[in-house]
Amino acid sequence: MTQGRSIRLFLVDGTPNGLLTAEIINWTGHVLTGPRSKLAELVQRPECSRTGIYFLTGPDPDGSLRNQVYIGESDVVAQRLKQHNREEDQGGKDFWERVCLVTSKDLNLTKAHVKYLESALMQIARNAGHCIVVNGTAHEYANLPESDRADMAYFLEQIRIVLPALGFDFLREVTTPSQVKETLGLYSVTVSQSPVFELTSKSRSVKAFAQEIDGEFFVLKNSAASENWTSSPHSYQSLYNRIVSEGVLPPTGSGLRLFAMDYPFDSPSAAAAVVLGRPANGRKDWKVQDTAVTYGAWQDQQLEALKSPPDDLAPGNSP
Template identity: 50%
Template sequence: MLKGRSIRLFLVDGTPSGIITAEIMNWTGHVMTAPRTRLPDFIKRSEIARTGVYFLTGVNPEEPTQTFVYVGESDNVAKRLVSHNKDETKEFWDKVCVVTSKDQNLTKAHARYLESRLISIVSAAGRASLVNSTSPEYGFLPEADLADMEFFIEQIRITLPVLGMDFLREKPRVDDSGVMQKSSSASTEFWENKSPVFIIKSPKYGLFAQAQQIGGDFIVLANSHARSSWESSAGGYRNLHEQLVREGRLVPDRDGLLKFKEDTTFNSPSAASATIFGRPDNGRITWRVKGTNKTYADWQNEQIVSDASIENSDDE
């Protein structure tokens, strides 16, 4: 059974678009994030001058649907950020997130280990593109320190999505039976698998695709088909369709169709169905529960528990 977690957020400027700190009870870590525009004030914070790891995030200027992430470490993060701000090869970033320790017990060796592991996690998660030119391997820590750093990483993976950064979230994996495969990672989000398998069929184009919703992700299953090109006018999800082709997640198959090479996560049923049909589409109506004529919208409405007290409140 899942247990609740409490994360304390503090809006330093009193606004959600400024500097924000995040802490978890009984964890020595301290997370702080800010837009790049606030960098002069951000680096003045005493926490930023400590040893720690950091993330620089932004969108690919040539592909707005793609997120770039750079992972780094330093024994004085503030100085390193000043250097990155002058680096013309890292112009992409518009947000920074720094993780340090409240008790200042993080050493240079700890930070190097965290950087190495976090780079691997971002790469494996596949939710963003790494900008790091190298992927250092570092495991030279005593056994007890390794255990502490793994716990530290788990807390980072819990905290960052709350701050709008999900590039450390492990993607759910679905087996052939439609059952979510659980991971040994303590930070992996486990949901009761209540979603049935949804399908899209199009005899006209020879399309057949399957998908399943797990948590907040709508996942098109591997070997599903999609049209080979975007058939509508520019805009909508055209960039997403083209991006998946460039990244090799949509590959040529048969009769001019493309095939999903792997389970692919979308943020909505409509994003998925539009990518499949090569044109804008209302996926809430197009996706049907496998073996029935029930739409995704019908299925979702059934999951909403009717509350008589809410319904009656309209009459008062």
């Protein structure tokens, strides 16, 4: 069983949309994040004069549903952030809206350390597939002594814990239904799995299967889907088109497409819409395999199965 973690957050200017720092107890790392509109204040912070790794995030200018991220490193992070704030034709970057930097409280991060972290984080972000990494090709940087690599492995593990908690999900590891456990550094994490759900459309000869893993709704590999988006324009149409363009839904030549891999969706309705090629209510359309129990009814059953507290511990009664 995985142990809990404590993350200490501090709102620098007392507002939720300003600068924020984050630390994990017993970790030497320090996280500072804020919007681009606060860059003038952020670069004056002492953290920005240190060696560190940084992330620039923002929407994709081409209109895809995924954000873009740039991962960089510097001996003096403030200088690099000022350069990135220039216009594109002056070597800057236009897309980013938020910045996050990770430094060390004990000042022990070296140039070699952050180059190693940059290389590893770029690879992790690309493999996770939650965002578009706008860096060039990542080169493996292994020029570190064995002891330093072990230290950086632990440092990297903490970054992957704290950043998703701050809303930066591009490093979040995806556990597919084909896995029952994932390994995160030195910790083994047991995942929660739902039953397998089925969606069938006789009129389109579509049959798809799905499973919920740790809050993400996965359509399973080899599930069938509509060959085209057949409804009027809808927000899910962009999702359908993106998944097709990424090669996740190759055509079969028989009027259908098949999922080439287990693919995660934010909701059962998004998954149902992509499968059917039209807007759909996933809470009703997905059913527990070989039953008539809908996804919504199955969720209700989970709540009803929770044990009620004893009468003597009910609200208003003293223990």
